[in-house]
Amino acid sequence: MYLNIVFLPLFGSIAAGFFGRFLGGKGAGLVSILSVGLSWFLSCLAFYEVGLGxxxxxxxxxxxxxxxxxxxDWAFCFDSLTVVxxxxxxxxxxxxxxxxxEYMGGDPHLPRFMSYLSLFTFFMLILVTADNFVQMFVGWEGVGLCSYLLINFWFTRIQANKAAIKAMLVNRVGDFGLALGIFGIFICFGAVDYATVFALAPQFSSFTLTFLNFEFEALNLIGVLLFIGAVGKSAQLxxxxxxxxxMEGPTxxxxxxxAATMVTAGVFLLARCSPLLEYCPKALLLVSLVGGMTAFFAATTALVQNDLKRVIAYSTCSQLGYxxxxCGLSNYSxxxxxxxxxxFFKALLFLGAGSVIHAVGDEQDMRKMGGLRRLLPFTYxxxxxxxxxxxxxxxxxxxxSKDVILEVGYATYSGASHFAYWLGSLAAFCTAFYSIRLLAICFLAEPNGSRSLLLSASEGSWLMGSVLGLLAIPSIFIGYISRDLFIGLGTGFWGNALFSLPTHLSIIDAEFMPTSMKILPLCLSISGGFLSFxxxxxxxKNLFSWKISFIGRKLYTFLNRKWLFDKVYNEVINQNLLDFGYHFTYKSIDRGLIESLGPFGLSTSLLAQVKQSRSWQSGFVYHYSLVLVLGVILLGLFSLFSFSLSKVFGLLCLAAILIK
Incomplete structure (x- = not known):
């Protein structure tokens, strides 16, 4: 059963990818849906047996x-964390x-798309079920590869090419950090399987490693390197x-x-490595600071985005910061x-956005929508x-879950945790503001789009509506149902899957924190949503007047351009690196030094010698005879000289033997 959970999506991917031409679009989709659906059913059984049992x-x-x-080894670990x-x-x-x-039904490459989706799921399952860091790294790289294939699915679009390459290259930075972390784990522990590494972690709290000619505490260094991997996958600051x-890929x-695969891999990595990270206090400090800053940065950036999917994407970035x-506050559960x-609710938002985009002729600019509450009541x-x-x-x-995270941040009583709490509370205000803004601009405001597109807008098929309805149920109820099981005081659900030192159990202190601090994030959320509405x-009109004022225009530009991160990366870092690579490494070293001393210089010298040798060809036979005779004489003299040297060397050896 357990192996079927992992390998059924791979079977669906192979069937849809290699035999999609024979199965057709619907046949390939049916095979992949049945494979992943059966994997979900078996996952429910595994959850009951491992998690509840x-x-x-x-x-x-x-x-x-x-x-x-x-x-x-090729080995699989199914514990409480894995089955969740x-x-x-x-x-x-x-x-x-x-x-x-339904959404991609009209695309001629539907079998390829379904194959990529199933392959994506397979690599994510490899990542979460791995029993060691190397096998986990296979799944880690696999989801990176599949993200490239899926973002670049419409490969004739230049922007899709650029976005896929950007995702691949940025993630390579994080993957390099994770690979170094795995190397450090092997150097310290002599093993890469979870059981050995986590059992030995307390014994290496005072161990040091030399990295880049500096000496660091081994566990803190490993923790930071692992976190760099998580920063890449989970899109942290x-x-x-x-x-x-x-967002250039299909919805x-x-x-x-x-919702469930690539961006959650970094959070899963930190939770999986909790027995190791608990002995890395400096690394955990960095984790909590970066998480808090990411939550605030992404929430403020989403305030002024006009692309429907980008608003939801930045909300994902913000929630990952939470x-x-x-994790940085040791509350992995x-x-x-x-x-x-x-x-659940992020998948609902994205698929709902897909339903809106599908209805208005693939338009994603919210400013060209409006009035959709009457046309798309169910999607609304x-x-x-x-x-x-x-x-x-x-x-x-x-x-x-969100309020508990903020309560834990306040109840930890450290500078970093309070820093994260206040940034997270401000991010909660921004989250409510941009969420209501999205609803107001798309559904409640007066129509702003093309008349023909808006008049032809209608709800999607029953299949798309059923998916949205199924996601709405856990988006409402699953938090209430599973709260006591996952984070209730005294719950034994997690067993040994997650580990926190007794001094880090701030979730207990959160029960006794001031009520005003508990309800502050909720009050900020309600006020942010009301203000946005x-x-x-x-x-x-007043909002527009403020936007075009001097301060408003500056602030709007700063947030709309994503805090100028892309500008700094492109103009300060990337462009200078490209210039350095072209002018120094390429023109000076490759085309200059190496080619002058290497093949280019050698070929030039040989060509010059060949040209000079032409002057030796006089065309007279007696010149050639003279050269031949001189050559024979020189060869004879050399032979005689070498024979005399050998005789002298032999006499010297004989004399030495006789003296002894």
């Missing part, structure tokens, strides 16, 4: 790599597959620039990447709880549920 399962298939002390991820990934992936059958550009791709700083909750209801859950409104899924529905 408390029976972790470890499977070893065979030896993969073995060289001296380096030993890596399996349920979330396979459930969202199944619904995205179903949605794609600094390596976040690929995430909004990934189902955005839902799968942002999860990351929860709260981070995974929010990860699972976020997957679904987007409303997703937005309210994202805002953390009471009794919806987001409320039960007023400004965009009633006082939009």
């Amino acid at each position: 408390g029976s972790p399962t470890y499977l070893r298939l065979m030896t993969w790599l073995e060289s001296d002390f380096f030993h890596v 991820m399996l349920f979330v990934v396979t459930f969202v992936s199944t619904l995205v597959h179903l949605y794609s059958m 600094g390596l976040h620039t690929w995430l909004p550009d990934a 189902p791709v955005s839902a799968l990447i942002h 999860m990351i700083f929860a 709260v981070a995974i709880f929010h990860l699972g909750n976020h997957a 209801a679904m987007m409303m549920i997703g937005s309210l859950a994202l805002m953390g409104m009471p009794f919806l899924t987001g409320f039960y 007023l400004l965009h529905y009633k006082y939009n």
Whole structure:
């Protein structure tokens, strides 16, 4: 059963990819949907057996790599953390597959698309079920590859090419850090399997490593390197620039990447490595700071974005910041709880956005929509549920995890945690503001788009509506149902899957924090949503007047251009590196030094010698005879001289023997 969970999506991918021409679009889609759907059903059984029944399962298939002390197995670990991820990934992936059958139904390359989706799911399952860091790295690189293929699915579009290459290159930076972290783990522990590394972690708290000719505390260095990997995949501040550009892919791709697969890999990595990170206090400090800053940065950037999918993409970046700083505060269970909750309402938002885009002729600019609440009432209801859950409104899924993260931040009583708490609270205000802004501009405002497109807008098929309805149910109820199981005081659900030192259990202190600090994020969310509704529905002319003022224009430009991160990267870093590469390494070294001393210089010398040798050819036979005679004489003299030397050497050796 357990191996089928992992390998059924691979079977669906192979069937759709290699036999899609014979199966057709619907046949390939049906095979991949059945494969992923069966994997979800088996994941439910695994969740019951492992999570609720408390029976972790470890499977070893065979030896993969073995060289001296380096030993890596193909092995799978199914514990509480794994089965939670399996349920979330396979459930969202199944619904995205179903949605794609209708959304991409008119595309002639539907079998290829379904194959990529199933392959994406397979590599994510490899990542979360791996029993060692090397096997996990296979899944890690696999989801990076599939993201490239899916973002670049419409490969005739230049922007899709650029976005896919950007996602691949930015993630390579994070992957390099993760690879260095795995190397450091092997140097310290002599093993790469989780069980050995986590069991030995306390013994290496005082161990040091030399890196770049500096000496560091080994565990803190490894923790930072692992976190760099998480920063790349989970789009944290600094390596976040690929995430909004990934919107160039089809909308189902955005839902799968942002809800359950690629961007959650970094959070999963930190949670999986919790027994190691607990002994890396400096690394955890960095994690909490970066997470808090990412939550605030992405929320402010989303305030002024006009592309429908980009607003939701930046909200993903912001919510990942919450999860990351929860991990930095050693509350891994709260981070995974929010990860699972976020997957449902974020998939609902993206697929709802896809329904809107599908209805208005593939238009993504919110300024060209408006008035859609009458034309798309069901989609409006679904987007409303997703937005309210994202805002953390009471009794919806987001409320039960997002507010707990902020409470934990305040209750930890450290400078970094309070820094993250206040930034997270401000981000909650911004989240409510841009969520209501999205609803107001798209659905409530007066129509602004093309008359022909708006008049032809209508709800999608029953299949797309069913997927949205199925996602709306957990977006409302799953937080309330699973709260006590995942983060309730005294719960034994996680077992040994997650580990926190007793001094880091701030979730208990959160129960006794001041009530004013508990309800502050909720008050900010409500006020942000109310203010946004007023400004965009009633006082939009006043808002426009403020936007075109001097200060408003500067602030709007700064936020709309994503805090100028792309400008700095392109003009300060990338352009200078390209100039250096061209003018120095290419023109001076490659074309200059190497070619002058290497093949180019050698060929020039030989050519000059050949040209000079032409003057030796006089055409007279007696000249050639003279050269031949001189050559024979020189050869004879050389032979005689070498023979005399050999005789002298032999006499010297004989004399030495006789003397002894």
